[in-house]
Amino acid sequence: MKNRTFFWFILPSLVTMMLFIALPIGSVFIQSLHIEHTTVLKEVKNCGPFGCKLEMQVDVDATSQLKQDSPLGKFNGFGTYKNRNHLAVSELSTAWTNSPTFGVFLSEAYNLPFYRALAFTLTYTFVVTPMVLLLGFCIALGVNSLPKQFKGPTIFVSLLPMIVTPLIGSLILFWMIDAEGILGSTLQWLFEDPNLSLKASPK
Amino acid sequence: MVGINQDVAKFVVSYYNWEKQMFLNKITVAGAFMFLGTTAMAGCGISSGNVSILSNDFPAIQAVTAAASTCAGDGVMVEANLTKDHKDIMVAALTANPAQYTSIIASNSTLVTLxxxxxxxxxxxxxxxxxxxxxxxxxxTVDGKIMAVAFMANAQHLFSRSDMLEQAGVSSIPATYEDVLVAAEAIKSAGLMDYPVALNTKAGWNLAEEFVNMYMGTGAEFFKPGTAEVAVNNDHGVATLNMLKSLVAYSNPDYLTYDSNATQAEWEAGNIALATLWGSRGGAVLDGEGSTEAVTSTTVLTGAPTWGNNARPASTLWWDGIAISANISDEDAEATFIAMMHGISSDVIKANNDATVWLGDGYTPSAASAGVTATAAGGAAPYPMLPFMGTLHGALGAEISDFLQGSESAEQALMDVEAAYTAAATEKGFLK
Known part of the structure; x- marks a missing residue:
């Protein structure tokens, strides 16, 4: 294909990709450097079924004037990226200088939302995925070495979880790991801990 | 497990909702026929316009929207979207111009956000x-302007099983949370139940609401007066967390997954004897549907307990009411208002008397509403209508479960709450 033909050929996809992928990403990035204007607050009297009370309220007119003047909000640089609810840079460096051991530092970092989520993702990736591969391989080897007459039914049973709709499957699992479900209460019995809850597991 | 748990929980919730919807559809259809009889003759008096309602999903609201829907007719469309996720979609849906919904059934907290x-x-x-x-x-009214029309009141209060208390040798219905703990211990040690207590302690919004209720019972303020600076990391906050922890010690180990649907089901199944539940569940608990005579006949609804020698019940008063979107035409606003007035008329209130505590004319207080009425009469405070309260509520929901599960101290949990709130409130422009 000639360069020229190729250009016209991909032009429609190129334009849509620019419009719906590249531009929004750029826009989101620019917006992420801004935070909302400092809200103008005023004290007003709120009344309702339970009586009246003086309470702070947003001064909508003054605040919307601010928004109109600069719709993007207040420039904040990488402040949002670095604050506690995201990368938590300053919390992390304080923890680094104040922690006597690396273990203490890790548990402090683990207390921050981003790093907790990161730790969960990494654990999932490096524990669950290999286990799935390994166990699956073992089952396949096991099925393969079975006598011929048992092979068909065994394959059927071992593939059953894959056939069930994911929604139903997860619902069944959710009930099974309930503190009163078969897996949940078995685990409680195994670990001799009546307060063990898999559903409410913090990590 | 957090990510997966939430997904699964969503399936369960949607399944619950579906099941409830099936049940409610039957009622709604029956109700619609009932109302048609009156409305066809009286009419709503709307000639044109669109009405679309966004709201939470529970029996009283079902009744209101079903009645408002009977105003549909020549040139008038009435639609309603009843969903537990209304809080998450309302801002985006009403920011659009024209707004996706002409009316929203708001509460003290959501009205402020809007x-x-x-x-x-x-x-x-x-x-x-x-x-x-x-x-x-x-x-x-806010600053002299009417912003919503409240039609029902709600509060979390104590549900108790009189037979269980009696068998455990507890002579009276607990009036304080200290009494609740004593009664729970008595029931547990008498071998009647392993987990006699339940609160709506699902991690997130529900758990944070329990903290708010308990903290309100101390009379302390959430913020430094006149500012958006948070002030929960104090003795009252620590005591609040400790009280919650003592209570959940008598709850099913899965308590961090318990929302209103779960606690109502547990109650109706007779698995719990002392619970702090929403008043709007009272009617459904007492109606015998989904439960046994042994449970419903011994269920007693009383006001929210006090604690720590404070006089104020540890609960917050809520109203649900009608608000009309700003970004719609005057014609739609008027049609919507008329339809909603029809939805909360005294006929609807009379037909659904036990569904909730109605604020309008035509309501007769019943056993199902005794708890809410007692809580309000006891002097419980309304949920704070502060612009930044929602942000604090979110921070509480995310951070206090660590303490309840014993992985950090109360002080650390409250420090985390304050830090998470401060970061979020700064992003939202409430703090400099």
Whole structure:
């Protein structure tokens, strides 16, 4: 294909990709450097079924004037990226200088939302995925070495979880790991801990 | 497990909702026929306009929207979206111009969120024109302007099983949370139940609401007066967390997954004897549907307990009411207001008397509403209508489960709450 033909050929996809992928990403990035204007607050009297009370309220007119003047909000640089609810840079460096051991530092970092989520993702990736591969391989080897007459039914049973709709499957699992479900209460019995809850597991 | 748990929990919730929807559809259809009889003759008096309602999903609201829907007819469309996720979609849906919904059934907390962005309009003119049947106490005014018309009151309060208390040798219904703990221990040690207590302690919004209720019982403020600076990391906050922890010690180990649907089901199954549940569940608990005579006949609804020698019940008062979107035409606003007035008329209230504590004319207090009434009479405070309360509620929901599960101290959990709130409130412009 000639360069020229190729250009016209991909032009429609190129334009849509620019419009719906590249531009929004750029826009989101620019917006992420801004935070909302400092809200103008005023004290007003709120009344309702339970009586009246003086309470702070947003001064909508003054605040919307601010928004109109600069719709993007207040420039904040990488402040949002670095604050506690995201990368938590300053919390992390304080923890680094104040922690006597690396273990203490890790548990402090683990207390921050981003790093907790990161730790969960990494654990999932490096524990669950290999286990799935390994166990699956073992089952396949096991099925393969079975006598011929048992092979068909065994394959059927071992593939059953894959056939069930994911929604139903997860619902069944959710009930099974309930503190009163078969897996949940078995685990409680195994670990001799009546307060063990898999559903409410913090990590 | 957090990520997966939430997904699964969502399936369960949607399954619950589906099941409830099936059940409610039957009622709604029956109700619609009932109302058609009156409305066909009386009519709603709307000639044109669109009405679309966004709201939470529970029996009282079902009744209101079903009645409002009977106003549909020549040139008038009435649609309703009843969902537990209304809080998450309302801002985006009403920011659009024209707004996706002409009306939202708001509460103390959601109205503030909507007003922060100017998404609901003043109802002064509409109330004057079409609101003659309303009581003055139903009008929610902010800075002198009517912003919502409240039609029901709600609060979390104590549900107890009198037979269990009796068998455990507890002579009276607990009036304080200290008494609740004593009664729970008595029931547990008598071998009647392993986990006699339940609160709506699902991690997130529900758990944070329990903290708010308990903290309100101390009379302390959430913020430094006149500012958006949070002030929960104090002795009251620590005591609140400790009280919650003592209570959940008597709860099913899965307590961090318990929302209103779960606790109601547990109650109806007779698995719990002492619970702090929403008043709006009282009617459903007592109606015998989904439960046994042994449970319903011994269920007693009383006001929210106090604690720590404070006089104020540890609960917050809520109202649900009608607000009208700002970004819609005047024609739609008027049609919506008339339809909603029809939805909360005294006929609807009379037909659904036990569904909730109605604020309008025609309501007769019943056993199902005794708890809410007692909580309000006891002097419970309304949920704070502060612009930044929602942000604090979110921070509480995310951070206090660590303490309840024993992985950090109460002080550390409250420090985390304050830090998470401060970061979020700064992003939202409430703090510099």
């Amino acid at each position: 007003m922060n962005d100017g998404l609901v309009q003043s109802l002064d003119a509409l109330v004057e024109k079409h609101g003659s049947g309303l009581k003055p106490s139903q009008l929610v």
